[in-house]
Amino acid sequence: MMQMARGAIHIxxxxxxxxxxxxxxxxxxxxxxxxxxxVLNGHQQLSWGFFVKAPEMGxxxxxxFPAIFGTVALxxxxxxxxxxxxxxxxxxxxxxxxxxxxxxxxxxxAVGNLAGVPSIVFGLFGLGFFIHFIGGGIDKFLLxxxxxxxxxxxxxxxLTLAVLTLPVVIVSTEEALRxxxxxxxxxxxxxxxxxxQTIRKIVLPHSxxxxxxxSILAVSRGAGxxxxxMFTGAAYFLPYLPTKLNDQFMELGYHIFVMSTQSxxxxxxxxxxYGTVLVLLILTFVLNLLAILIRSRIRMAQRRAR
Amino acid sequence: MKPAKDKVMxxxxxxxxxxxxxxxxxxxxxxxxxxPTAEKNRGSDRTxxxxxxxxxxxxxxxxxxxxxxxxxxxHITGLIGPSGCGKSTFLRTLNRMNDIxxxxxxxxxxxxxxxxxxxxxxxxxxxRRRVGMVFQKSNPFPKSIFENVAYGLKVGGLRDRTALxxxxxxxxxxxxxWDEVRxxxxxxxxxxxxxxxxxxxIARALAxxxxxxxxDEPASALDPISTAKIEELIQDLKKDYTIVIxxxxxxxxxxxxxxxxxxxxxxxxxxxxxxxxxxxxKDKRTxxxxxxxxx
Numbered sequence: 286m287m288q289m290a291r292g293a294i295h296i297x298x299x300x301x302x303x304x305x306x307x308x309x310x311x312x313x314x315x316x317x318x319x320x321x322x323x324v325l326n327g328h329q330q331l332s333w334g335f336f337v338k339a340p341e342m343g344x345x346x347x348x349x350f351p352a353i354f355g356t357v358a359l360x361x362x363x364x365x366x367x368x369x370x371x372x373x374x375x376x377x378x379x380x381x382x383x384x385x386x387x388x389x390x391x392x393x394x395a396v397g398n399l400a401g402v403p404s405i406v407f408g409l410f411g412l413g414f415f416i417h418f419i420g421g422g423i424d425k426f427l428l429x430x431x432x433x434x435x436x437x438x439x440x441x442x443x444l445t446l447a448v449l450t451l452p453v454v455i456v457s458t459e460e461a462l463r464x465x466x467x468x469x470x471x472x473x474x475x476x477x478x479x480x481x482q483t484i485r486k487i488v489l490p491h492s493x494x495x496x497x498x499x500s501i502l503a504v505s506r507g508a509g510x511x512x513x514x515m516f517t518g519a520a521y522f523l524p525y526l527p528t529k530l531n532d533q534f535m536e537l538g539y540h541i542f543v544m545s546t547q548s549x550x551x552x553x554x555x556x557x558x559y560g561t562v563l564v565l566l567i568l569t570f571v572l573n574l575l576a577i578l579i580r581s582r583i584r585m586a587q588r589r590a591r
Numbered sequence: 592m593k594p595a596k597d598k599v600m601x602x603x604x605x606x607x608x609x610x611x612x613x614x615x616x617x618x619x620x621x622x623x624x625x626x627p628t629a630e631k632n633r634g635s636d637r638t639x640x641x642x643x644x645x646x647x648x649x650x651x652x653x654x655x656x657x658x659x660x661x662x663x664x665x666h667i668t669g670l671i672g673p674s675g676c677g678k679s680t681f682l683r684t685l686n687r688m689n690d691i692x693x694x695x696x697x698x699x700x701x702x703x704x705x706x707x708x709x710x711x712x713x714x715x716x717x718x719r720r721r722v723g724m725v726f727q728k729s730n731p732f733p734k735s736i737f738e739n740v741a742y743g744l745k746v747g748g749l750r751d752r753t754a755l756x757x758x759x760x761x762x763x764x765x766x767x768x769w770d771e772v773r774x775x776x777x778x779x780x781x782x783x784x785x786x787x788x789x790x791x792x793i794a795r796a797l798a799x800x801x802x803x804x805x806x807d808e809p810a811s812a813l814d815p816i817s818t819a820k821i822e823e824l825i826q827d828l829k830k831d832y833t834i835v836i837x838x839x840x841x842x843x844x845x846x847x848x849x850x851x852x853x854x855x856x857x858x859x860x861x862x863x864x865x866x867x868x869x870x871x872x873k874d875k876r877t878x879x880x881x882x883x884x885x886x
Contacts (some may be wrong), residue, residue: 383693468730472792475688476743477720477799486746487732 323563330560340522340557349561354526355439355519355534356508356568362443362530363450363507368500370447371454378455379462380484400452404512411445411517412437420531433531440530442518449513450503457502461495462488494583501576505569511538521547537565639664639803639833640685640722645699647680647689647857654680656857658699662803662850667825667834669848669865671841672880676854678837679727682805685835686722687715703803720747723801727808727837729789731780736763736772739780739791743799758798765831766794767824786817793824797832804828806836810843822847841881845869853877 334348341347374392382389421435428434465488473483489496511519519539527534541561544554640662647655655677662668670678683689684701687708700707708718720743731739740759749755759776763769768790772783780791789809796804806825810818825834825847838844844851845865852862853876861868861877872878 385693466730468726468728469732471688471691472726472730472732472795473742473746474691474715475686475719475724475726476746476795477716478742478746479716482746486742491733 320566323559323566326556327559327561327563330556331563335557335560336564339524346557349537349540349557349564351523351526351535352537352540352561353564353568355536356538356565358527359439359443359446359514359518359534359536360504360508362439363446364500364504366444367447367450367454367503368496371451371499371503372458372496374451375455375458375462376484376489379459380480380488396452396455399448400456404449404510407445407449407513408516410448411441411513415441415444416517436531437516437518437520437533438531439518439527439534442514442534442536445513445517446507446510449510450507453503453506454496454499457499458492458496461492461499464495465491494580497583498576498580501572501579505572505576508572509538509565509569511536511542514539515542537561537568541565637664638662639704640835641702642681642684643700643702645681645684645697645701647677647684647698648696649692650694654857655684658859660852660859660862662833662835664833665829665831666849667829667836667847669844669851670835670837670854671839671844671851672854674839677857678852678854679807681854682807682835682837683724685803685805686719686724687713688719688724690715716746720799721801722803722805723796723799724805725789725793725796725807725809727811729785729792729812731783731788731791731795733779733781735777736780736783736791737776740794740798743795747799759794762794762798765797765828766790767820767827768794784817786813786820789813789817789821790824793821797828801832803833803835806834808837808839811839818843841869841883853880855880 336348336353337350338348339351340349374396378389378392382392416435416437419434420438420441423434424430424432425435469487469491470483473487474480478486514536518533519536520533521543523533523535525532541558544558544561545551548554638661642658642660642662645655645658646653658681660668670682672678680689684697685708689695689697697709701709703718703722708722732742734742737759740762741755744755744758749758760769763772768787771787772791780788783791789812793809809825810821813821822843825836828834836848838847848865850863851865851868853860853868853872853874855876861872861874863873867873868877869881872881
């Protein structure tokens with residue numbers, strides 16, 4: 286009897302282990318399928334011309350340079366907006382607000398909820414708030430009704446993305462601030478440093494790797510989002526590159542959406558579509574890799590100390 | 592720093608007095624008209640800090656009960672007592688480091704050269720430049736040795752490179768560390784040994800030339816040789832600084848300090864010259880503690 290019971294337990298353990306392995310295998314298989322499919326179908330597209338040319342002949346030929354340019358510009362503007370805002374908020378929450386104050390707790394809950402809002406909602410918010418309210422307001426009160434800012438534009442799209450990625454920056458910055466030993470803060474204050482000096486000279490430098498990681502995560506999240514920019518600035522096709530903040534722009538993710546759903550000749554765009562997906566994938570991988578590299582380099586430098 | 596709005600002021604008679612009061616005092620110490628030697632000699636019986644009817648609360652818990660102490664200039668005052676008796680808390684009331692702990696409250700007065708450091712409008716940066724501190728766990732910044740020692744000077748507004756270099760060198764010499772680190776001032780302080788790191792922290796505190804130095808068990812985490820070096824150093828510092836030191840180690844207190852206060856459950860049981868505390872205690876509890884019967 287004993288032997289049998291032990292045997293049953295062993296079998297259960299064996300089955301459970303098998304389940305975990307099977308689940309992992311499914312994930313790996315999915316990843317290989319997705320990436321493999323894209324690389325196989327997309328790699329022959331990758332030529333110099335594909336990167337530097339604009340789409341031609343109803344997107345069935347040419348390249349995707351405007352979309353790459355637009356993506357980079359969009360993400361750059363977004364970073365300029367989101368990093369200072371997110372870092373300042375995190376500094377307030379962690380360094381100035383009392384640790385258990387109701388306000389701080391409320392803000393944290395709000396930030397957490399912001400992260401859970403579907404991205405299409407941000408798109409509509411951007412349309413209503415940035416374009417109609419702010420942009421329209423500028424046009425009405427400063428430009429006397431001439432439409433310059435109250436229309437989809439790269440500035441509004443990047444600000445919308447900034448709102449979307451704000452939680453990423455706030456949470457990772459707060460984590461980084463939490464990792465700064467209180468010993469350092471106390472030592473700085475005990476040497477006559479003010480709170481501001483302590484934050485500027487001790488706390489923030491020590492948090493740079495965490496802040497940078499958060500920023501790059503935000504960038505790679507922002508670069509992959511389509512819904513928030515659909516209404517706020519991304520264009521189906523543009524014969525020129527955006528040069529002003531209120532220009533529209535082309536973007537990789539949106540370009541993929543457009544080619545796969547809106548194109549008059551879906552079969553004809555397929556090779557280019559695969560190529561574009563591959564480029565977006567590579568861009569995201571490279572960004573993440575960059576984040577990891579920068580972070581580990583700063584950590585090593587910190588260990589060796591300045 | 593936040594203003595000490597939740598501190599209860601008992602007899603803050605000079606509430607209108609401005610922030611500059613501490614600063615003025617600091618500079619006027621040097622121009623009292625007396626030659627420096629006379630100042631030194633007179634300093635030996637002078638009270639540098641005095642604590643009157645001090646109560647301290649963490650939330651609702653009373654951590655210090657009616658503490659009265661006076662700290663003599665250019666002497667070493669040792670604080671002994673079992674863990675949790677409030678000696679570290681007391682030490683941190685002397686430069687208002689407890690202000691950064693939420694939900695704490697203080698009653699009574701702490702005077703530095705006659706000025707209540709808990710009155711309103713006290714500039715905490717100035718106070719802490721006059722009353723420096725060395726912590727139990729050595730906590731050099733993850734910066735170079737030079738940057739560590741120069742930190743207090745820089746946040747105090749000193750920019751001149753030559754002056755910084757001179758002061759850093761002097762502080763490291765005073766902390767008996769110069770010969771060991773003179774060739775590697777720009778390497779990380781974290782690469783030094785534990786004892787050297789603690790001396791960097793002492794040098795860092797000395798660099799801003801405080802008048803009082805608070806030390807919270809500065810040698811507790813160190814090996815015997817480093818401990819001996821730090822103890823020797825503290826004796827040397829006595830001629831220029833007033834020192835208050837918390838210690839767990841009875842022999843260290845007996846060897847190092849001129850006056851000793853015995854803390855128990857937030858109260859000062861006995862405060863006297865060190866020799867009296869250790870050889871002729873008046874209170875039974877002090878005797879039990881110093882003879883090792885508990886604690």
